[in-house]
Amino acid sequence: xxxxxxxxxxxxxxxxxxxxxxxxxxxxxxxxxxxxxxxxxxxxxxxxxxxxxxxxxxxxxxxxxxxxxxxxxxxxxxxxxxxxxxxxxxxxxxxxxxxxxxxxxxxxxxxxxxxxxxxxxxxxxxxxxxxxxxxxxxxxxxxxxxxxxxxxxxxxxxxxxxxxxxxxxxxxxxxxxxxxxxxxxxxxxxxxxxxxxxxxxxxxxxxxxxxxxxxxxxxxxxxxxxxxxxxxxxxxxxxxxxxxxxxxxxxxxxxxxxxxxxxxxxxxxxxxxxxxxxxxxxxxxxxxxxxxxxxxxxxxxxxxxxxxxxxxxxxxxxxxxxxxxxxxxxxxxxxxxxxxxxxxxxxxxxxxxxxxxxxxxxxxxxxxxxxxxxxxxxxxxxxxxxxxxxxxxxxxxxxxxxxxxxxxxxxxxxxxxxxxxxxxxxxxxxxxxxxxxxxxxxxxxxxxxxxxxxxxxxxxxxxxxxxxxxxxxxxxxxxxxxxxxxxxxxxxx
Amino acid sequence: xxxxxxxxxxxxxxxxxxxxxxxxxxxxxxxxxxxxxxxxxxxxxxxxxxxxxxxxxxxxxxxxxxxxxxxxxxxxxxxxxxxxxxxxxxxxxxxxxxxxxxxxxxxxxxxxxxxxxxxxxxxxxxxxxxxxxxxxxxxxxxxxxxxxxxxxxxxxxxxxxxxxxxxxxxxxxxxxxxxxxxxxxxxxxxxxxxxxxxxxxxxxxxxxxxxxxxxxxxxxxxxxxxxxxxxxxxxxxxxxxxxxxxxxxxxxxxxxxxxxxxxxxxxxxxxxxxxxxxxxxxxxxxxxxxxxxxxxxxxxxxxxxxxxxxxxxxxxxxxxxxxxxxxxxxxxxxxxxxxxxxxxxxxxxxxxxxxxxxxxxxxxxxxxxxxxxxxxxxxxxxxxxxxxxxxxxxxxxxxxxxxxxxxxxxxxxxxxxxxxxxxxxxxxxxxxxxxxxxxxxxxxxxxxxxxxxxxxxxxxxxxxxxxxxxxxxxxxxxxxxxxxxxxxxxxxx
Numbered sequence: 001x002x003x004x005x006x007x008x009x010x011x012x013x014x015x016x017x018x019x020x021x022x023x024x025x026x027x028x029x030x031x032x033x034x035x036x037x038x039x040x041x042x043x044x045x046x047x048x049x050x051x052x053x054x055x056x057x058x059x060x061x062x063x064x065x066x067x068x069x070x071x072x073x074x075x076x077x078x079x080x081x082x083x084x085x086x087x088x089x090x091x092x093x094x095x096x097x098x099x100x101x102x103x104x105x106x107x108x109x110x111x112x113x114x115x116x117x118x119x120x121x122x123x124x125x126x127x128x129x130x131x132x133x134x135x136x137x138x139x140x141x142x143x144x145x146x147x148x149x150x151x152x153x154x155x156x157x158x159x160x161x162x163x164x165x166x167x168x169x170x171x172x173x174x175x176x177x178x179x180x181x182x183x184x185x186x187x188x189x190x191x192x193x194x195x196x197x198x199x200x201x202x203x204x205x206x207x208x209x210x211x212x213x214x215x216x217x218x219x220x221x222x223x224x225x226x227x228x229x230x231x232x233x234x235x236x237x238x239x240x241x242x243x244x245x246x247x248x249x250x251x252x253x254x255x256x257x258x259x260x261x262x263x264x265x266x267x268x269x270x271x272x273x274x275x276x277x278x279x280x281x282x283x284x285x286x287x288x289x290x291x292x293x294x295x296x297x298x299x300x301x302x303x304x305x306x307x308x309x310x311x312x313x314x315x316x317x318x319x320x321x322x323x324x325x326x327x328x329x330x331x332x333x334x335x336x337x338x339x340x341x342x343x344x345x346x347x348x349x350x351x352x353x354x355x356x357x358x359x360x361x362x363x364x365x366x367x368x369x370x371x372x373x374x375x376x377x378x379x380x381x382x383x384x385x386x387x388x389x390x391x392x393x394x395x396x397x398x399x400x401x402x403x404x405x406x407x408x409x410x411x412x413x414x415x416x417x418x419x420x421x422x423x424x425x426x427x428x429x430x431x432x433x434x435x436x437x438x439x440x441x442x443x444x445x446x447x448x449x450x451x452x453x454x455x456x457x458x459x460x461x462x463x464x465x466x467x468x469x470x471x472x473x474x475x476x477x478x479x480x481x482x483x484x485x486x487x488x489x490x491x492x493x
Numbered sequence: 494x495x496x497x498x499x500x501x502x503x504x505x506x507x508x509x510x511x512x513x514x515x516x517x518x519x520x521x522x523x524x525x526x527x528x529x530x531x532x533x534x535x536x537x538x539x540x541x542x543x544x545x546x547x548x549x550x551x552x553x554x555x556x557x558x559x560x561x562x563x564x565x566x567x568x569x570x571x572x573x574x575x576x577x578x579x580x581x582x583x584x585x586x587x588x589x590x591x592x593x594x595x596x597x598x599x600x601x602x603x604x605x606x607x608x609x610x611x612x613x614x615x616x617x618x619x620x621x622x623x624x625x626x627x628x629x630x631x632x633x634x635x636x637x638x639x640x641x642x643x644x645x646x647x648x649x650x651x652x653x654x655x656x657x658x659x660x661x662x663x664x665x666x667x668x669x670x671x672x673x674x675x676x677x678x679x680x681x682x683x684x685x686x687x688x689x690x691x692x693x694x695x696x697x698x699x700x701x702x703x704x705x706x707x708x709x710x711x712x713x714x715x716x717x718x719x720x721x722x723x724x725x726x727x728x729x730x731x732x733x734x735x736x737x738x739x740x741x742x743x744x745x746x747x748x749x750x751x752x753x754x755x756x757x758x759x760x761x762x763x764x765x766x767x768x769x770x771x772x773x774x775x776x777x778x779x780x781x782x783x784x785x786x787x788x789x790x791x792x793x794x795x796x797x798x799x800x801x802x803x804x805x806x807x808x809x810x811x812x813x814x815x816x817x818x819x820x821x822x823x824x825x826x827x828x829x830x831x832x833x834x835x836x837x838x839x840x841x842x843x844x845x846x847x848x849x850x851x852x853x854x855x856x857x858x859x860x861x862x863x864x865x866x867x868x869x870x871x872x873x874x875x876x877x878x879x880x881x882x883x884x885x886x887x888x889x890x891x892x893x894x895x896x897x898x899x900x901x902x903x904x905x906x907x908x909x910x911x912x913x914x915x916x917x918x919x920x921x922x923x924x925x926x927x928x929x930x931x932x933x934x935x936x937x938x939x940x941x942x943x944x945x946x947x948x949x950x951x952x953x954x955x956x957x958x959x960x961x962x963x964x965x966x967x968x969x970x971x972x973x974x975x976x977x978x979x980x981x982x983x984x985x986x
Contacts, residue, residue: 107740108736108739108740108854109739109853109854110739110742131742132742152685153685153689155683155685159682159683160682163660164683166689166692167656167660176942176946178942180940180942181940181942182940182942182943182946183940183943184943186918186919186920187853187918188851188852188853188883188884188919188920188923189652189653189851189882189883189884189885190648190652190657190851190880190883190884190885190920190923190924191851191920191922191923192645192646192648192696192920192922192923192924192925192926192927193920193921193922193926193927193931193935193938193939194927194935194938194939194943194944194947194965195693195696195697195701195947195950195951196646196659196692196693196695196696196697197693197943197946197947197950199659199689199692199693199695200688200689200690200692200693200950202689202692203685203688203689204688204689208688220742220744243601246601246602246603247600247601249603249624249625249713251713299796300795300796300799302793302795302796302799303792303793303795303796306793306795358681358682358683358684359681360602360680360681361601361602387683389682390681390682390683391681391682391683392682392683425679425680426679426681427679427681427683427684427685427686428686429684429685429686430681430683430684430685431683431685432685433685434685434686434687438686442686442687445686445687446686446687447673447674447675447676449669449671449673449674449675450675450676450677450687450690451687453669453675453690453954454687454688454690456953456954457688457690457693457950457953457954458688459953460949460950460952460953461946461949461950472687
């Protein structure tokens with residue numbers, strides 16, 4: 001791979017760019033640079049410019065110049081990635097597509113035609129207005145963009161029944177690193193002409209091309225849904241319940257698991273605020289919190305009635321109690337346990353590492369047991385929740401960043417979790433991607449031959465290596481990198 | 494790309510292979526060579542050996558030697574491809590994986606673990622025994638193999654509701670052209686580590702790797718299904734009915750369209766056999782046959798009851814008549830129109846070209862009108878049926894191969910259809926792939942930049958170009974190639 005341009009050459013390239021693009025589309029002020037320097041992983045590196053392209057011609061120009069002069073290009077949407085995938089770690093130019101947020105629903109064929117910057121939840125709102133539904137729902141859905149969702153093949157809560165982003169991408173438009181426009185697929189339900197670069201781009205974290213537009217498949221909006229929350233003495237009983245539900249081929253739309261550590265965070269926050277009695281359930285002793293399952297069924301009314309009759313005895317069999325929401329408000333109250341748990345974890349440390357690992361069904365309990373062992377071993381909390389029906393658990397490690405001892409133990413915890421996950425036949429990432437944060441573990445998951453094949457593709461499509469350099473393949477030590485801890489994202493609360 | 498070995502070097506390579514593999518796995522007899530020389534497209538080319546590998550080690554050996562000595566490798570299953578994708582057009586060795594047909598159902602997680610040679614229908618039978626269902630159902634399902642299904646991303650009748658093969662491939666195992674074993678994905682519902690070569694291999698027609706095993710996703714077996722057959726005065730009324738059904742977001746499992754030419758073939762065959770009165774419907778005058786829609790709903794009993802109430806008025810509104818099967822036997826009788834039509838077309842010519850094109854919903858009627866124009870213009874019949882809910886039509890051109898005039902007009906017809914399809918915003922292939930037959934039209938569908946990107950991937954993964962050479966990218970003139978018309982496939986009838 002050719003070396004990147006030196007600072008002087010980069011300056012010249014930027015001056016050339018300024019001659020070819022309207023000046024208001026090129027930002028180099030401090031605020032813009034800081035915004036473009038990081039994502040949810042808070043690993044920062046300053047770019048040399050933030051570019052807000054007005055149209056296809058701008059992107060072609062940017063890429064042609066960048067490719068010619070060897071300037072790194074990092075494409076970003078909202079910057080809500082959790083892995084540092086959007087951090088311009090080699091500097092260069094950041095291409096911000098968040099303004100490319102147009103959404104058009106084809107209500108007859110069931111497609112959403114969207115710009116890369118369209119926000120996930122907005123796509124679904126537009127779809128629902130026409131009786132359709134866009135299932136992928138990462139927890140960042142209110143601010144994350146479809147371009148980013150495609151770049152990391154985002155999942156969400158409904159994946160076991162409805163699949164992930166990849167399952168809804170029908171066609172992509174965008175650019176090769178050379179600035180040439182390409183379309184992968186068409187708005188058609190079948191298309192097998194030539195190689196499937198649509199799915200190769202999906203999940204490639206902006207390293208193979210720049211995605212500008214997508215056609216997404218929609219499904220008919222489920223007529224109704226119903227929500228249950230169940231409490232279990234321990235993780236084992238909750239996870240055995242998961243297995244019995246899956247064995248019965250029930251296909252809940254959502255089946256979320258929360259371990260006792262997670263539920264404890266939620267309860268303690270309410271205890272501190274004096275709002276325990278406002279909860280839709282009573283907990284005898286918050287020092288012995290239960291594990292929980294949150295289950296949602298959806299479909300047409302008759303189907304949901306039938307399913308809820310079948311699922312209730314399975315949910316309750318091993319439970320301490322089972323709540324069934326009788327209204328949307330009651331459902332919201334049950335959902336709060338899941339929605340508020342993640343933030344509640346910060347009482348355990350100022351830094352949270354969220355590992356989106358996946359394990360096979362039979363490894364769910366061994367994994368949860370391991371998180372408890374780890375907690376004992378390192379003294380750091382390991383609250384875990386996740387999408388139990390698809391085995392995608394979010395194992396969190398909580399610690400104080402400024403405590404060097406805790407930091408060392410946090411690093412050790414992540415190392416051990418990654419090794420354990422692979423040993424259990426699992427995946428080191430289910431919906432976040434590799435980015436910078438998981439790059440040291442890529443070789444745990446893949447053989448050298450597999451990685452060589454991946455890198456051969458990278459070199460073939462991006463011979464100058466300008467697109468999102470430093471990601472996925474080069475092991476990155478995030479522990480040696482300063483974290484931008486003071487930056488407030490607009491979704492921080 | 495390096496040149497292939499000359500005949501002498503190939504002979505040496507084969508002798509080396511004989512020293513490294515058990516002799517019974519290498520066939521060079523006339524019968525084996527003929528079997529390995531063609532697929533459903535009947536374009537033949539003799540290989541130098543047919544290899545039936547006993548295990549992974551054999552495949553690694555074959556590929557290492559072939560890659561070292563530049564011997565073309567063509568992988569095959571049943572050989573039911575319709576495009577010549579399985580014809581070893583550059584000779585070399587044919588790798589026959591049809592014996593790799595093991596099937597194991599994981600009834601808790603809902604996976605089928607299968608060998609590449611597993612027959613599609615057998616996978617579904619095994620799944621159904623455990624309450625699960627494998628939706629992709631190419632019409633060749635009783636003999637085509639999963640390896641071939643993945644190689645061309647096979648579709649089938651249920652794609653509009655259930656998707657195509659790609660939507661069910663969870664993980665692949667196989668080999669790089671160098672003989673190195675690789676796994677793309679794991680039997681997990683989420684996996685986003687590294688590049689998605691699973692989906693790149695899917696649909697790449699055996700040109701990027703050798704697929705040996707797959708994990709397929711299953712869905713709960715639909716509880717019940719119900720079948721309708723409706724007749725319409727012309728194609729326009731049938732296709733407007735399709736649109737009104739899709740607009741109502743009905744999601745039939747199957748919605749097959751048959752044009753008047755197709756129905757005419759079916760009726761005339763019955764008339765000739767004197768069995769017209771045995772049909773489950775009465776046709777006043779077989780010289781003015783109707784167009785038809787065959788519709789199947791599936792789901793749980795309550796859902797199907799609800800859907801059939803809703804769909805009946807839509808189906809019947811523009812119809813001449815509507816039949817609703819009251820039993821499995823009645824459904825089978827209705828299905829016969831679709832099942833027997835394809836063979837019945839041979840009364841119109843000894844050669845049938847089956848073009849699996851796809852068009853957007855609004856282009857369905859313009860396409861059908863064009864097939865009638867074409868028929869008038871060339872004098873060759875263009876009977877068309879297809880999967881109307883996903884816009885995937887099988888436009889057939891019928892002619893006598895030995896009639897040079899007809900052959901020339903058939904070639905012209907195909908050229909015109911391909912141009913028309915792309916002009917209508919469609920795809921030149923929806924479920925068969927490019928192979929040899931569609932290779933002259935690849936550049937209609939894709940820009941030069943897109944094709945260069947595809948070929949860069951090919952060169953990166955298979956630098957010596959040994960895997961299935963001559964396919965997809967090199968325009969092939971099938972009209973200049975002798976067709977093996979006397980060969981009887983075991984599925985011919």
